[in-house]
Amino acid sequence: MNQQTPIIEVANIDKFYGNFHALKDVDLTVRQGEKVVICGPSGSGKSTLIRCFNGLEWHNSGRIVIDEIEVHQNAKRIRELRQEVGMVFQQFNLFPHLTVLENLTIGPMKVRKIAQAQAEETARGYLDRVHIPEQADKYPAQLSGGQQQRVAIARSLCMEPRIMLFDEPTSALDPEMINEVLDVMVELAETGMTMVVVTHEMGFARKVADTMVFMEEGRIVEVSPPNKFFTDPDSDRCRLFLNQILEH
């Protein structure tokens, strides 16, 4: 596949929660291997947008095509899609009743029907990649926040997705743990994974992003490469927002 091939195509989508217009005519294209970082004020619809990519929310109009398949409210098709699109949540959402290893193997075993031995081997491989091979037999509650989030990343990777979505993966973490998670994400970016990341970690964005997206009140206000985005954005709103968060 060529680097120019679009893997996510969002065209004119609108999303309503009751009467509330959460996404307004949103367009976005993500190419194979591209790293997109989305930022914007709270309530601007960042989570809603990326949750539409794996059918955790449904858009009301417009089209989302992922890997040449339209996101559609067909149960079987959406499950196949979700295996291709991993998601990492702000609150980790690890399964507390399962050990770390079981958290990683349950998807491959039950959904992909992979044999336990093979699933465990793959899982240990990914635990290595997120630098916590020694935690395999612990329960999530016994790990630090940073470790839990790295397990959550490994859990998604175990499904061998082609795209990874991150919804503010570091904002529930204590400051001293943020970097260990970001480091793992940078390493993942280096493998060529397609990534869409909602975050306000601008250091990470500068290092990794191919494209920056700024959202406000349900609209995409600015899409530009990072050098332009951080120095000379087209929109004043975006400039204002950047000034606010970069001050801290």
Added chain:
Amino acid sequence: MTNSIKQLKWPDYLILAIVIVFFGYIWITIEGTLNYKWRWHLIPNYIVGWHTGREEYFANLLLQGLGATFRISIYASILALILGTLLGVARCSSNLTIRMLARTYLEFLRNIPPVVVVFIFFFFLSQQLIDALNLERWARGIARQENNEIWVFFFGEMRRFPSLISGVIVLALFESAFVGEIIRAGIQSIPKGQREAARSIGMNGLQELRYIVLPQALKKVVPPLANQFITLIKDSAIISLISVQELTFKTVELVASSRMIFEAWITTAAFYFIVCFSLSRVFARLERNSQNN
């Protein structure tokens, strides 16, 4: 215990005195006015009787009744747990029709007196089921067999098997609504993120329920379910109305034949109390132990 006795102050003594006077008054009424003749010494005989012909002890009315109450409570809880889990899952279903049906069942049980519910379940459901399965003849067949000890151990007197099954079904249907509410609360206590995480690795609804939601929910519902089991034992008295030969029914029988009104009912009350109170202590201890781990 001794510590708490030392902490008693004069208002406590006053309250205790009032309680004692009240019971003393009832006692005197029974003794004096009714001229009641207590025959406590006969009660043990109705628990464990002595068969003079066969020269052996046997379980008499009250113990038979207690045995039946145990059996019915255990079987009914198992059935109620199965029905209740289905009901609880149905209450959380994304399908409106299923949700409405489950809700209707619950409201039906909540807004009709238990006695009426018991009769309705008995005549409309369990009787039909027993006739349809021809249980009556089947049970009589077993009752006539030689080696039916195992059957008797599990189900008591086999001629009464259909009645026992009726009791189990009626009681289970009755309790399933409450078990269902407990299960629903358990399911809904699982954070939304758990379901989202399950779905985002491609699980379908059934897998999400089976591997992620139910294992966590079941752990949370064990304490309330244990309490519901105790409630069920107490509620089982109500099926004496449909002539299931459990403890309350046997007590009614004993009172009718021996006229030992007070002794019989006090003994039965003591049975229920001992069983339910000890179970609640055991469950409380188990819960404390599991929390410490």
